[in-house]
Amino acid sequence: MRYIGHLDLFRSWERTFRRSGLPLAYSQGFHPQPRLNLACALPLGFTSDCELIDAWLEDVFLPSEIVDRLEPALPPGLSILSVDLVDASLPALQTQVRSAVYVITCLDAVPDLEERVDHLLSAQHLPRQRRGKPYDLRDLVEWLEVLPPNEAGNARLCVQLAAREGATGRPEELLAEMQIMPEDARVHREKLLINSN
């Protein structure tokens, strides 16, 4: 499941609902789309245990009923942490996400990891380009620290990156800035921070 892109993940959720027999709502029009919203795209290759998804159903169900029906319908790799009913008038999930916290595990030894982190944090600006557009990565790094190594002895980082619409920090770009190849690290999204109001 980690190598599934955003659109494919959306499709997996749609099929999970269809298997569960829960009446997923669809948009009107010529190409009806299931009314599902994923809060924040998870890049290919990342794992996560904090994803948020809004789903509209045609009928009212208790959260426990929804869990009971969805669980046996889940594909390998997806699991449900909790289900809540939310007020339909709340703003869309995407607009509520503020930041994301990632844990990065380096597969190879990086002896000067602390220095690289210090170097990155001490920079005033980290000008980079994404799809030809210049931006400052430093502004998007809200917090970065070295964690104790895991049981296998792999070095680990924890980073909080901005995840607002139009201002999203990407872990692989942080890694590139630190001269670590993306394939030499595993990235796990640990938390999505959303606006409390």
Place this chain on the structure above:
Amino acid sequence: MIFDRLERILPTVQKPARYTGGELNQVVKDWEAIETHIALVFPDIYDIGMSNLGLAILYELINQRSDALAERAYSPWVDMEAAMRKASIHLYSLESRHPLSAFDIIGISLPYETLYTNALNILDLAGIPLLSSSRLNTDPLVIAGGHATFNPEPMHAFVDAFVIGEGEQVIFEVIEAFQQWKRSNFPRHQLLVDLSKISGIYVPSLYQVHYKPGQTIERIEKLTDEANLPVRKRIMPHLPPIPTHFIVPNIETVHNRIPIEITRGCTRGCRFCHAGMVSRPVRERSVAEIVAAIDEALKHTGFEEIGLLSLSSSDYTHIAELIQAVTQKYKGMHLGISLPSLRIESFSVDLMDLLVDSRHGGFTLAPEAATEHMRNIINKPLSTSQLLETAYQIYSRDWTTIKLYFMIGHPEETLEDVKAITDLCKAVLSEGHRAIGHRARLNVGVSTFIPKPHTPFQWVACDSVEQIEAKQALLKQELRHREINLTWTDPKETLLEAWLSRGDRRMSDVILHAWQNGAKFDAWQEQFNFEAWMKAFNERQLDPAFYTHRERALDEVFPWDHISTGVRKKYLLQDYQLSQASQIRSDCRLQCFGCGILPGYAEDRRANPGDAWCCPEVKSPSKHNVLEPAR
């Protein structure tokens, strides 16, 4: 170990989910506890292989057995192949990630010829000897099946045993023969001899081909008494249960839907059509069985689309009833239903009208040829007025796009016949203008006819590149129109398919050399390497024109004559001669023309009377089946 190395590679390649497995409904069994391990291989990328119904059927059937397991493998795309070779990772199965060389049986699907070099590449990536003759007791048994293997000879050097025809029963016979052999400690040769006794199995190393001085075939001889000659295709006299536990891919694939086979075979007898000739007799499933299977499959997969598959949907006896049943049952459930291969008649428009969402992709019609004379030659009778009337109805019921499929290169075709295609396209578009004005669009796909073995056109010459180019130039010139979109096939790709379709055993060497010269993914336009093939022909001192541009003598022994589809060669010849006289043979549901199926499979028909087959009933008393002679 392989997991660690893959971990570093997967993030660097396109669509890594092609190489991970782990989808819903994949079957992972305890490797050590299972006696026989079978890898089902589609020699193209995951996106295409996952849409192959034949392998999905076998996967489900084999995994229902407690003593066998089936896992999947596909061709890695070129980026993944390079990364795997660099990291010395052998091709592995998606389920348990065992290397293919650890399996007992490798079953390769060969539905079309342009997969041949990929099949070699897969064996090479798996570290399995390419040549059947070089394999040892410890190497897997390599078997292959699929429509292309009705002429198995071009691949004879690489495949230990071919499964001719439908595989649902014979695969178990192969597994059982394999298990007995494996318990016996006999040499590999004994396994091949054992397999050759099974009806429908062709073990090429147990046959010898004798050539005439002029390079055509003198005769085909079997080298052991036990082997079949001819090798008669297997059929399922009663269509097996419809699979319902399809693996649900996590990424886009070409047909990302539930495939439901409503009928098998076709009674129309279009003379160019390989599938129509080799998949006889026509067998139909009941509406109740189909609807029950759709229900099950939807529950297990959650797909949002189903494809009702057959060679000719409108010919399914209960088509109207079926479409009514499914559209009513799944109303409001946002389920797309696709119905390919509709005949050109107003009834088809009525059917499509019932299918919500069917307007998305446009309405497809396949007249194949533009003049009534040409359509008589290919036995696809249809009047131009009927086509135009159908087109008008389609446009006026709110489809803005019609797709028309034609072929150029039919026998006896002239430039006037090609010009007629362009006139007909314009006439169809005018119907659109008449119905909905300038919103009307027309997509025209023109492929090039390739004479196929076991068809009435197996004797004819294929057009040369120059002829094809002249015809395509005429099409491009005449159909330069804002509202018409024309697509065509690269003549060189046509040639490749033509060499391979009617190739003999010597073609094996050409395939091997072409692969060594870098040919693979021949079905992919941007990967197709024509020079590798030309060089291979040169190296083997064979003339490609011998296979493509030569009209065969009526009494020529073909490389595939020892393989029987149940349709007699004499019948094909008659049909070819009717074609030359511009005479048609109607739908054989209306009148049996004695193609050979009924006498060949009389016992099967007797055991499955009534509606199960579209052939007439067998009235004669039971007697043992008389096989037709080799030629």
